[in-house]
Amino acid sequence: MISTKRMILGAVAAAALSGCAMISQPYEQPAAPIPDALPVTDADGERVEPLYWQDVFISEELRELVRLSLAENRDLRIAAANVQLARAQFGITRAQRLPTVTANGGFTEGGTIGSNNGGAGNFDNAAASIGITAYELDLFGRVASLNEAALQSYLASAEGERAAKIAIAATVGEIWMQLAADKALLALAEDTVDVQSESLNLTQELFNAGIATELDVRRASASVETARAQAAEFSAQVEQDLNALRLAVGTDLPAGTLGAAKLDPTPLAEEIPIGQSSLVLLSRPDVQSAERQLMAANANIAAARAAFFPIISLTGQVGYSSDELGDLFDGTLGWSFGPSISLPIFDAGARQANLDVRRAQEQLAVANYEQAIQFAFRDTADALAVRRTIDQRVDALIRLVEDTEITRDLSEERFRVGVDDYLSVLDSQQLYYDARQQLIRANLVRSLNSIAVYRALGAWPRDEVEADGENLTPES
Secondary structure, three states: OHHHHHHHHHHHHHHHHHHHHHHOOOOOOOOOOOOOEOOOOOOOOOOOOOEOHHHHEOOHHHHHHHHHHHHHOHHHHHHHHHHHHHHHHHHHHHHOOOOOEEEEEEEEEEEEOOOOOOOOEEEEEEEEEEEEEEEEEOOOOHHHHHHHHHHHHHHHHHHHHHHHHHHHHHHHHHHHHHHHHHHHHHHHHHHHHHHHHHHHHHHHHHHHOOOOOHHHHHHHHHHHHHHHHHHHHHHHHHHHHHHHHHHHHOOOOOOOHHHHOOOOOOOEOOOOOOOOEHHHHHHOHHHHHHHHHHHHHHHHHHHHHHOOOOEEEEEEEEEEEEOOHHHHHHOEEEEEEEEEEEOOOOOOOHHHHHHHHHHHHHHHHHHHHHHHHHHHHHHHHHHHHHHHHHHHHHHHHHHHHHHHHHHHHHHHHHHHOOOOOHHHHHHHHHHHHHHHHHHHHHHHHHHHHHHHHHHHHEOOOOHHHHHHHHHOOOOO
C-alpha cells in the first residue's frame, strides 16, 4: 500500500515537472524597432537625469496651475479609478493562490410525533468544523500564470496613470503659453488700432489741406478697421484660452491667472538636457504600459497551456460533533480529507482555440509595444527637429522686425513731406505688423517645443508603483 502511494506521488511529481517545463514561457523583450541614437545635436551626449515637469516649468504661477490640475482634473481621476479597479481585480486573482479556510457550525433539534409508545421522541445534534474546500494544487502553474497576468495588467494601468499625469501637465503648459501668445497678439492689434487711427487723423488733415487724396483716406480707414477686427478676434481667442485652461485644470482658475500669463520673461526653462541613446524612450510610461500588457499576454499563454493538464484539488475538514450543544467540544473530533482530479479528455477543441486566442493576443501586444516605441521616437525626433532651428528662426524675425520698423518710419516721413502716397505707408505698416505677429508666434513655437520635449522624454516618479509591484509579485 505504501509503495503504491509512493508510485502515485512520484508520478504526480514527474508530471508536474514535465508540465512546468512545457508550460513555462520566459518573457523576452522584443528588440526596439528604432535607431540606436536620438537625432540630437550633441553626438557625444550621455544619459541624463529623468526630466520632470518641475524642471521645465519655472514660473511659480504656472507650477501652481499644474499642481491644481493634478488634484482636480477629471481625466486623472478616471485614470486613478482604473488603477484602483485593476488592483482590486489583481487582489481577486491573487487570492486564488491561497486556500480558502471556512468555519462552519450548526445545531439541530428535532423529534418524532406519534411514536409506538404514545410519546414523542426528541433528539439534538450540534457540529462545528474548520475546512478547506477545493483548493487547487497549482502543479502546472495555471493559477500562478493568471496571477502574473493580473499583476502586469495592474502595473500597466499604473503606468497609464503616470502617462496621463505627464500629458495633463504638458497640456496645462501648452494652454498657458497659447494664452500668453494670444494676449500679446491682442495687445499688438490694439496698439495697431491706435497707431492706424493716428495715421487716419493725419491723412484726413492732409486731405483737408489738399495734399492727400480721398483714396489715401479710405486706405487709412480700411487699415484701422482691419486692426479692430483682428483685435476682436484675439479678444475672443483669449477668452477661449481661459475656458480651455479652466477645463484642463478642472476647477476655477486662481485670481491673477490672466495677468500672469506672459511670453516674456519666459516661464519655461531655456535649456533642457537630452541624452543621445534612444533607449531612454523605453522608460516612457506609455511604452512601459504597452510592455506590461505584453507581459500579461505572455502569462496568459502559460495559463492557456496549463489548461491541457489535470487540475488537482484538495478538500479537507476537521471538527467536533455532539448530541448536545453544551457538550459540543467534549464530543467526537472528526476529520475528512479528499483530493480530487479533473482530467480534460474531449472539449471539441475549446482549449486549443483558447490557446490560439492567447497567442494572437500576444502578437497583437508585441505590435502595440513596437508601435508605441516608434511613436515615441517620432515624437522625440519631431520635437528635436524644431529645437535645432527655432533659435535661428526667432533671431531672423527679430532682425525682420527691426528692418520693417525703420521702413515704416521712413515711409511715414516721406508721406508727410509729400514724396510718397499713403499706399507705401500702408504697405510698410502692414509689413511691420506682420513681422511682429510672426515673432510672437515664433516665440510661442519655441515655448511649445520645450513642452513637446517634455511630452516626449518626460518622466514621473514611480517609487510607489515599483514598491507596490515588488510587494505584489506572485512569489510574495
